[in-house]
Amino acid sequence: MQGRTIKLIVNGKLYELMVGYHVQPWHTLAFTLREKLGLTGTKVGCDRGECGACTVLIDGRPALSCITLTVECDGKRIETIEGLHNPMTGGLHPLQEAFIECGGFQCGFCTPGAIMMAKALLEENPSPSLDDIREAMSGVLCRCTGYIPIFKSIIEASRKMKKGGGCREL
Amino acid sequence: MYKPLPEFEYYRPRTLKEALELLDRYKEGAKILAGGTDLLVKMKKGLLKPHVIIDISLIDDLKFIGESDGSLVIGATTTLSDVESSDLVRKKAPVLAEAVAEMGSLQVRNRGTIGGNLCNASPAADTAPPLLVLDAQCEIMSSKERRLIHIQDFFVGPGLTILKPEEMLTRIFVPISAAKRGMSFIKLGRRNAFTLSVVSAACAVKVNETGEIEDVKLALGAVAPTPIRVREVEEKLKGIRITEKASIEKVLEGVKDVVKPISDVRASATYRREMSYVIARRSLEMAIKRCLDRS
Numbered sequence: 001m002q003g004r005t006i007k008l009i010v011n012g013k014l015y016e017l018m019v020g021y022h023v024q025p026w027h028t029l030a031f032t033l034r035e036k037l038g039l040t041g042t043k044v045g046c047d048r049g050e051c052g053a054c055t056v057l058i059d060g061r062p063a064l065s066c067i068t069l070t071v072e073c074d075g076k077r078i079e080t081i082e083g084l085h086n087p088m089t090g091g092l093h094p095l096q097e098a099f100i101e102c103g104g105f106q107c108g109f110c111t112p113g114a115i116m117m118a119k120a121l122l123e124e125n126p127s128p129s130l131d132d133i134r135e136a137m138s139g140v141l142c143r144c145t146g147y148i149p150i151f152k153s154i155i156e157a158s159r160k161m162k163k164g165g166g167c168r169e170l
Numbered sequence: 171m172y173k174p175l176p177e178f179e180y181y182r183p184r185t186l187k188e189a190l191e192l193l194d195r196y197k198e199g200a201k202i203l204a205g206g207t208d209l210l211v212k213m214k215k216g217l218l219k220p221h222v223i224i225d226i227s228l229i230d231d232l233k234f235i236g237e238s239d240g241s242l243v244i245g246a247t248t249t250l251s252d253v254e255s256s257d258l259v260r261k262k263a264p265v266l267a268e269a270v271a272e273m274g275s276l277q278v279r280n281r282g283t284i285g286g287n288l289c290n291a292s293p294a295a296d297t298a299p300p301l302l303v304l305d306a307q308c309e310i311m312s313s314k315e316r317r318l319i320h321i322q323d324f325f326v327g328p329g330l331t332i333l334k335p336e337e338m339l340t341r342i343f344v345p346i347s348a349a350k351r352g353m354s355f356i357k358l359g360r361r362n363a364f365t366l367s368v369v370s371a372a373c374a375v376k377v378n379e380t381g382e383i384e385d386v387k388l389a390l391g392a393v394a395p396t397p398i399r400v401r402e403v404e405e406k407l408k409g410i411r412i413t414e415k416a417s418i419e420k421v422l423e424g425v426k427d428v429v430k431p432i433s434d435v436r437a438s439a440t441y442r443r444e445m446s447y448v449i450a451r452r453s454l455e456m457a458i459k460r461c462l463d464r465s
Contacts, residue, residue, distance in 0.1 A: 049278065138362075
């Protein structure tokens with residue numbers, strides 16, 4: 001595959017990467033995002049698909065970038081934490097605001113992964129139940145918050161994003 | 171910070187024919203990549219160092235769920251997410267959807283595939299017990315031949331399948347039964363989510379009008395070198411009235427003599443042996459309840 005060019009659309013921007021030059025077949029998506037594209041918002045926790053810190057959206061669906069090869073993503077749409085804010089106004093995404101307001105992070109290491117997971121959840125289910133949130137977030141491990149502040153942040157974000165959103169249970 | 175992957179040559183065939191030709195060429199030197207949730211993890215741990223990776227995720231013929239001749243047909247590279255959310259699977263093989271829903275995490279299920287789970291052949295593979303009680307068939311192809319084998323013959327040992335180096339699992343056939351069966355899958359892990367099975371059980375049962383177990387199929391995972399059907403126990407359960415709990419439990423205790431668990435980082439052999447009975451019993455009870463709810 002050396003010499004072939006792959007196309008990654010990251011946060012709406014097209015990157016053309018030549019295999020063997022910009023990127024190798026054995027480079028993971030997490031590695032490429034961080035080391036080649038300078039998008040260090042995506043974190044590498046365990047680097048073996050067990051913690052969820054590296055979660056990004058591939059064609060809208062959450063996936064673990066540490067166990068995805070860059071070359072597998074040819075032609076795919078990748079969304080990372082850097083793509084959430086409004087590029088015109090600089091304003092934060094409701095999820096980012098909610099995590100700040102509700103104390104949804106402490107060390108912040110799992111946070112980009114958690115927010116990307118939550119974004120996918122709210123896009124599919126704008127008014128999730130607490131069980132829906134727990135189910136969705138079970139793929140991102142957090143050692144700091146005990147998860148409740150994360151759930152509260154997601155509920156608050158759903159309120160911001162949808163009139164009538166939010167969850168009665170918390 | 172990063173666990174580097176070993177270097178390899180990467181191919182991404184767009185047709186099954188191309189993929190099989192590549193397998194013919196490289197045989198044991200190549201590994202198949204579908205979702206990567208097992209392969210890449212093993213490579214990062216240094217357990218596998220293939221010279222060649224054949225990425226089959228773009229082959230349309232392998233990624234689908236359909237129905238044909240009274241069977242549910244699932245392509246090997248169908249993601250676990252798609253299996254779990256499929257109306258066809260939920261209706262015709264609900265025990266498979268139930269098992270898949272508890273596998274890994276959502277991120278893992280979005281990439282991991284049903285074929286990958288089977289070919290990785292962990293004794294704890296969660297798609298195996300459901301497919302065993304469903305009497306699924308595996309279609310295996312090489313560039314020269316095609317064969318169909320029963321899922322119970324697919325697994326040969328821990329991490330080992332019947333696949334020859336030039337062969338690939340292509341489709342899984344699940345016979346759709348008209349019988350009003352109740353089915354269930356119970357998973358015991360070290361925690362409630364994002365965990366490997368310590369013991370798992372799948373059960374399909376038919377209770378007749380007089381309240382006797384007419385037919386039962388019971389499969390266990392993570393308690394033997396491969397996922398297993400416990401046919402000896404199935405035979406002894408037939409004919410017992412579902413109200414005779416003591417008799418049923420006595421027969422089920424027999425699973426403890428059939429399983430061959432090992433002690434590993436997740437659990438001791440003793441614990442697995444004890445739990446094989448508990449999880450099998452819970453699975454049978456749930457399957458019976460669902461069978462009664464259906465009638």
